[in-house]
Amino acid sequence: MVREVTGIRYVTPLREGGSVPGVVEADDLGTYVVKFVGAAQGRKALVAEMIAGELGRRLDLRVPELVRFDFDPVIGLGEPDQEIQDLLKASGGLNLGMDFLPGSLGFDPLVFTVDPAEASRIVWFDALIGNADRSWRNPNMLVWHRDLWLIDHGASLIWHHNWASAQAASAKPYDASDHALSRFSPDPAAVAEELAAKVTDDLLAEVTSLVPDEWLTGEPGFDTPDDVRAAYRELLGARAVDVHERITMAPGRREKQPPPEWLRPWVEGHADGKGSR
Ligand SMILES: Nc1ncnc2c1ncn2[C@@H]1O[C@H](COP(=O)(O)OP(=O)(O)OP(=O)(O)O)[C@@H](O)[C@H]1O
Ligand SMILES: [Mg+2]
Numbered sequence: 001m002v003r004e005v006t007g008i009r010y011v012t013p014l015r016e017g018g019s020v021p022g023v024v025e026a027d028d029l030g031t032y033v034v035k036f037v038g039a040a041q042g043r044k045a046l047v048a049e050m051i052a053g054e055l056g057r058r059l060d061l062r063v064p065e066l067v068r069f070d071f072d073p074v075i076g077l078g079e080p081d082q083e084i085q086d087l088l089k090a091s092g093g094l095n096l097g098m099d100f101l102p103g104s105l106g107f108d109p110l111v112f113t114v115d116p117a118e119a120s121r122i123v124w125f126d127a128l129i130g131n132a133d134r135s136w137r138n139p140n141m142l143v144w145h146r147d148l149w150l151i152d153h154g155a156s157l158i159w160h161h162n163w164a165s166a167q168a169a170s171a172k173p174y175d176a177s178d179h180a181l182s183r184f185s186p187d188p189a190a191v192a193e194e195l196a197a198k199v200t201d202d203l204l205a206e207v208t209s210l211v212p213d214e215w216l217t218g219e220p221g222f223d224t225p226d227d228v229r230a231a232y233r234e235l236l237g238a239r240a241v242d243v244h245e246r247i248t249m250a251p252g253r254r255e256k257q258p259p260p261e262w263l264r265p266w267v268e269g270h271a272d273g274k275g276s277r
Helices: 043-058 082-089 116-128 163-170 188-198 201-209 225-246 261-267
Strands: 004-013 022-026 031-035 066-071 093-099 141-144 147-150
Touching (some): 004 031, 022 066, 031 043, 043 066, 043 093, 043 116, 043 201, 116 147, 116 225, 163 225
Antiparallel strands (some): 004 022, 022 031, 031 093, 066 093, 141 147
């Protein structure tokens, strides 16, 4: 189950996020980061957040609690920015809330060290959900109480933008070269068997059942929300079996480029310069 809460105070927009999520207080006295259904990324971003986030949690990865967030645009009327006002007005009803982690820091791979076993699990998980949004440029991980937390799965499950070609898209390799954890020597193949065994059809049924019907209705090619849920189950279940065979990864350290022509006389004889001619 995921809980359902109702927003009572719109606190502030998070402008660093492309979808401009909001920090909103709810009737359970909690504070949440709300991803709005009216954002340009569309409701599928919310579906991806819910399915991927809850799947990650069941693989024992740290994901802040997700809730169904009932939002009445009237609580945002004090927000002066017209674009944000439009976003809030377009988002009445059910949105997605994520527990706000106060005092968390954005993950920086040069400052924070990650255990290779944890890095392996996260890379395998990102390959499963096809997450292109965990690069060192935009890690979408937070450090909170010295632990690593995964956020922002809205751009995962990309194949759901075109179900007709989803099978083919899902069979493509997952390129983890730019992954924010690539410098911590992840070995996703080593954890594949253990993690894949957890991704049972029952577990996928549970996770997909958490997505509200209204985010799934009217999907072209499907009669009912449950038919769409079945498509997610089938695709993720099949992918879990062998996705580790399709993960491509650059070596932990970037290969050094040969020095430019004008610098070669200076590096001649030096280990880096040898063999570059
Ligand atoms: N649960 C959280 N607790 C604290 N801060 C958060 C939380 N979730 C998100 N943030 C902050 O808000 C920013 C934007 O969130 P997020 O990346 O989920 O939004 P987005 O619109 O999907 O962004 P992107 O531009 O990466 O697509 C994060 O980089 C982080 O600084
Ligand atoms: Mg982000």
